[in-house]
Amino acid sequence: MSSRTSVEDRLRQHYRSEAGQAGYAAPADLWAGIAERLGLEDSRVPTPSLRGSANGASGRGAAQRLPRARRWAMRGVAGLAGAAVVMAGVNHFAPRWVIAAAASLHGQSPAAEGEVLRGDPGLWPLFQQGAFQPVQLSATHGGVTLTMLDVYADANRTVVVYRIDGPAAPQGTVETEPWQVRTDNASASADAALSGRQPPVPQRYRVTLRDPFGWPHDATEIDGLGNLGYIVFPPLPGWLRTLGVHLTLHVEAVGDTLAKGDPFGPRTFRTVTGPWDIPFVALPAQAPVLALNPAVRAADGGTTLTLTSVRTTASGTWMDLSADGLPPDTSGHFARYRVEGPNGDTVRPTAVARSGDRIAAQFPPLTRAGVYTLVVESDGRVWRLPWRQPDWSGQQPHWGPAPTTQTGPLAEGAPDADIYTGTSLVTAARLSGLPVHGVPAGWRLVQVSVTPDFRPPLSGDRSTTPYAVQLTLTNAAGVTLTVTETRTLWSLIPASESLAVYRASMARASGSNVDGPRIGQYEGMATHLWVVRTMDPAHTATLRVPVLYLYPSWGSIEVAPVPGKTQGLDEAALERLVTEVAQAWWAAPVIPR
């Protein structure tokens, strides 16, 4: 109680003291200051409302005359409306600020979904590091479900990973091509033309990504393995990538290919039209871009190439070239391209496109500092276009741990498509789930690799492992060949064509590089023997190489010599060799997993 009294007393003393110092009365000039600020000279001043009435009732004056409750109600409604507009605008144009937590979802996609990206040396490491944003949104039309799995965006491209789940093949048919995004009905037209049927009316189907302003951006590339695939769109503007963006994936048609009776029987193209529209919010990870404009030129044979821009992101390096003096009849892919890096390494492009005198080349990301040289070769002409690149590794995004592979080192730029490369048949059998046989007597195992193969398995059972296993074997003479097995249909016949249609097309062609197949039987399996005309690696001679296929009930086995490693054996000797190896391979015991 004493402390309470003490505090209260101290307060009274304190307040009394302050008031005493300041004076209990208000300063004498208080009114003067107020009157001066308000301009109160006259004894009577019209009120704002009266002034408003006299001057014709301004809006403010009219508002002040409204009852207080109504004014507050109006303010409340206006405030809510304004807040709603602001929230809608922010949500639509800057969803990153609204759904910031979604950014934490990066890198949680099932690893299997990323297998489709293995062929892209820029995207695959990014997927492994968790740079892709899981989406997992679906749309269904006509019994076909299109699921958008992941999205990635940087200054070079916007990539959407998808999966299509459609009805199984009807009884009596085999699905030879999986459900995939269709951009036209050209396959059906070609098949109809080759088989003598009336081709359908040509039809194009659009695949677009609609931005928040409603503008559609057409896909530039569609790739995939089986019913998994990815679609590449042009890059989004930088500010949209920063804010996050509402996008809509628009797919107009999907389809698969069926074979009637056996895998080489007549084809049927099932096409289901949608559209499938999947709105989603893309929250791209922050991905820096190194944009250079080298403007370096090189001339040869009357043609001048100019390297106008080099744009590097984590997913790849995009180069733009212009060509002056190119003859009008120059074929689309008139040249070969490569980049020589600072350490003397060579990088091959992942894609090259040409439109008139503009050429765009895509390479794996070139992120080291130093001098690079783009080398373009065509018909003995060489253009060398060097540029210097700064060190910007510190700006590279770090989404997660560096990708690890079970493979040995591969040449830079080569797509790391294998999930395993080594010499362990046990590992290959375990990873693939396939019946891997032992090495035939007289042959030595050089390498075994496991590669994704997402095409439809011939058994129709989609739960089976989507992998192919390839062994590279060599004998004492140095002859080298490969044995490849998979659950899917491997053949020189395109999956979209029946054997009859393929033969018809070869018969109509003026010259074909493929002869066959010679159909046979071995141990109850159908066999196809083809002869392929090819060039030796030095491009100095034409080779005729036999390729043998065996079709057990669960899939395909291919036995093929490696061009350049045939040690001068003729076609007949090679045919005996592949046949003997195929039989010995089949007879060898299966490796336990």
Next chain:
Amino acid sequence: MAGLEDVRGFLEGDADAFRRIVERESPALYRLAVWLTHDPAAAQDLVQEVFVRAWRHRRQLRTPERLTPWLHAILRRAHLDWRRRGWRREVPIADAPEHLERLTLRHGRVAPPAEDQVARDADGAALCEALDCLSPLDQAILALRYGDDLAVHEIARRLNLRPGAVATRIHRSLAKLRRHLAEDAGTGGATERAQRRNR
């Protein structure tokens, strides 16, 4: 409290009525402003601001009988603005002497202090610091309660609060002050700070 006739005149724009209201209401408002700001000059500015706002927005006063609480509400808002603008912290160099003068007024000392004066200054400084830890509303309540010796229900009327809320706030504020002052006494911080300021 101002007469209702003056309030009605004020609402009609009668400057004379307004001047009479200023004369009647300003002492209490000024005292409260001093207790809130610890600065007579700032308090004068605040009170002037209160009446300027009151005149400009007089149509918002719907009930003439509630003029005093309305003015106190304006004072509280003006005080909040004053705190937000950091008037006490922004001291232009040209105003420095005046600011120093305000500081001396705040601590009740102009001449070099005697030893007992230092102790009183230390006590006042500790209390000021403790009061600064309270919310502006709690500071106003304590000032009206212990400065003007107003009853709880009168404080509630002026500040447009329920009496129970005022009593609760007084109780909690006193507890906070006791805690703060006890801690400060334990460390001797306020005395040392006051002595440093007085050197």
